[in-house]
Amino acid sequence: MLEELEIRALGPIQQARIMLAPHAGMNAITGETGAGKSMLLNAIELISGAQSQPARVGVDADQSWVQAIFDVSGNDRVLQLADEAGSECEDDQLFITRTVPKSGRSRSVLNGRSVPRGVLKNMTSQLVTIHGQSEQLKIANAVKQREFLDSFAANSSARSAYSQAYTQYSALKEKLDKLRHAQSDAVAQIDYLRDAISRIETVDPHVGEDEELKAQRDYIESATEIALARGGALMALDASAGEADEPSVSELLARAIHALRSVEHIEKMGALVSRLEAASDEIQDIVYALSQDADDDISPQDLDTINERIHDLDELMKRWGPSLDDVLAWKEKAQFDLEDLDASPERIQELEKELEKSLEKAKDAARTLTATRVAAAEELGSRVTEELKSLAMEGSELHISVTSRDELDSFGADSVTFEFVPFPGSPRLPLGKSASGGELSRLMLALELVSFEKKHAREGDADENAPRGSVPTLIFDEIDAGVGGKAAAELGKRLALLARGAQIIVVTHLPQVAAWANKQFVVAKEKTRDGAYTTVTHVDKEERVAEIARMLSGSQSDMSLQHAAELIEECTLRIEG
Template identity: 35%
Template sequence: MIGDIEIRGLGVIDHAELPLGEGFTAITGETGAGKTMIVTALGLLLGGRAKPGTVRTGAPKAVVEGRWIVPADGEVAGAVADAGGAIETFGITEDALELGELLVTRQISATDGRSRAWLGGTSVPAATLADLGEQLVVVHGQSDQLRLRSEGAQRAALDAFGGIELLAVSERVADAWARERALQAQLAGLTAARDERVREAEALRTAIADIEPVEPKPGEDAELLQRIERLEHREEIRRLVGEAHALLRGGDESASEGVPAAAAQIEDARARVERAAARDSELESVSAALTDVLYGLDDAALRLSGYLDSLDLDGIGELDALNERLASLVDLTRRYGPALNDVIRTYDDAGMRLIELEGDDARLDELTDQAQTARELLESEAATLSELRRQAAKALGERVTAELTQLAMPDAVLTVDVQPTEHLGEHGGDRVAFQLRPHAGATPAPIQRGASGGELSRVMLALEVVLADANPVPTLVFDEVDAGVGGAAAIEIGRRLRRLAGHAQVIVVTHLAQVAAFATNHIQIEKSSDGEVTTSSIRSLTGDARVAEITRLLSGLRESESGRSHAEELLRLAEHETSA
């Protein structure tokens, strides 16, 4: 609820503080005193449009600051935190609910009308205040904000009025719609990709048919290249190895050039060193080293001889087969590469992917069945919801119509029209519209178009009274809800506002004593003038001061004895009915 509002430099108000609080607050005052400035100030705090003309003449700016009392860990606190603001906790209620204080500020420049807004101590766009304001306050004015102006809001109000059973079915409809939508999305995705899956499966089968007969092995292409290289240059290899063997051990190749074999030369060198070592023992190690070299030369020569023997028997008739095999591997690499390992990986993955693709076909059939089942459930639940809505719509229309009869609209009829939509959605398949027939013979029209300003306020009051238990809102503001009524009808308005204040904070701008008498908090806007500038001030009324204001509202004269007597009687009536 709103704790208080401070106003500086707004319209005829220089500086004033508006104390509010729980219950029903009535705001009264003479014409032109600035009562509408209170609603204007509240509208600014709720993110309403700022205009340069609202700034008081001579003031550089207008500033409005509101203090709200909200649950410290509720949705409002979460929204404030998301915007970067903070709520200061200050107490706990009897039912262990922790409360916090939220400060909202709006400033408007007199020069260009530009505004700034603060939420919980941090600067925010005015739109942020508007979004949050929907959770805090509903203003019913003669021509501005209308709580139930949208089809969605009217549908939600009807559902809440319908009670637990209707709300439970509404939740089931939302769940069924979400499931059917998710299944349809999956089904659409699989269906759209069906042709692509067919093409992919065909390509995978072709790859398997190409690769499987070849049975490539990792690194096989490199091994084949090495083998082919050996076979293609076998004669050159034989010649080079033969020459090397002759150089080590001697033979025709080395003899033709008159070059002693390496082994013979090393042996000759070792014999000479050995003879010298007989004279100097330090050369014994050199002799031993030359002996090791001879052993190494013998081993190398032996291995070369064995290689030459194997080369004579190697690769007979094999080269053509190797080249053919390599050609097959190169072809696979070109088509499924770039490397042979990629070819092997393609073959290994193709089988699993084919299983997946074939499984998609089965999944497609399964999803089709599931989507059909989900649709049937949605249609069934939506039909139940529609029937419950029609029953609730009849009851809601009758109750609001009865309220309107007591609010000086005896011929007014409110009907809640529930019509089927073309498509089922999250909220079912109904279009909900609140229709008002304000007078006998008039054509029913949407409530925002079917009544005058004063009538509209009374219609909204009737709706709020009927919906109070089902669809509560923290603060309700009514501007001139009593326009065009008086007498007994005005008393009925006062009674209903007082009753509504049992569920929410109610703030009413009124000019009727019958309405103000039922308030639990009476605030008066007074104006004064020095001949050049008009200034308004705000004060809370109790005791004789309140009686005097009720008297003025009744007779136009504060000191009228008959008016005072009537005012006291009216206040006693309101007090008696409230305590009864």
């Protein structure tokens, strides 16, 4: 839900700050023609990721600046998108800022962090729906029509079941097509994989074996040097290892221990004896280890065998490495690939049977999905047609056709088309080719109203207790084109009804519409010596009565003021009732 909109140097608006009606409610934007009401819509489009227009930067400014603050409490999808963009929301508030310079690129900021313009589009698509001249045409798109119908049908479980079945069918079909159309390539690949797997299995490496062998080779290649060093160390440590004239370390330690035996009852001397005995034990362990190494039988044949093994492992790693871990991982994957590439007639026949079963399952799911759309299309078209009567479009009709087709795609086995009949006797025509801008606005209002009522009926009173951030923001522009009198009052009533479960912002010229609003803002052009600028003012009480009076008769006579006050009071009582 949009809480606040602030604008600086956008078109004729030097500075404006709009605090919108809290929670669900209706906000009316009024003002004389040419005052700059379109700039407010342009500001919301900018924070929604629309293309920037430097020509709209204020005359005396270097850049335009727009900021919107949204309450997103309870809106898990938006909170998740903000986290993914690295712009976490604090206190369930989302800040979107857009700066448009007169020259150069615009800058988009989400919660203080610069983000691509596409992030704003993705984010605000979950928060704001604009029913303006350009946005209205989107409902003429077949994809948008199908999405709207699915939302009305609340058929997410049927769509999910179909999506799973279709995904499985598509994967099997792709696998089978690959085998059928590339058997020769598959055979060559199979031969290669089998030879490679056989080669790896013949060598039969284990993880880390290459490093172990290289360590052994280094040891063997240094065998002579190691033997000499070991012999010298043994002679120095143990007299029994050689015929040296000098006493060994073991013998010297024995002498030292013997010399101290007589005084070991003295605590300090006893401690020294213990340390010497420990040193003697450690020396004996070292002598034993050196003696064991001396018993190793090292031959040139061992070195040849190790080098051959290292060579075999290096060959594997050159082809499927760079490490033995990679070689073994490649072999495991190759074994799975080999099963998938089995192009034998038996394997193809097996896949054909699987594909046939998968196709039938997908078709069953598609029929179920189509049934939900057909039922929803009949209800939606009938209810919108009835709603249009209250919006000065007596005789207009909305027809929604769901046409089955043989081919499956990601969204089912049918095509959804919204067709509009603007007056009795007119042929059904695609929505974008048969309705004017004002008619499209009112048609979108009727669609939103019927959808809201359907959702409210499904969820009962859940919406009344819903978090503020989960309330959608709907913006209507030029919805009152060609409407007047009783139909205008009914149009305002319908917007107020929709505002019970949504935040409504409507740009209107009709007092019968504005009088229903919970909050009203007046856009006015002020003239100064240096030119003109636009102000946006929240009006209430006497100021609002004066604005409604102006809208009623173009003046503020006693009669028009009285009429305006009565109109506001009547609408307020009906809203509260």
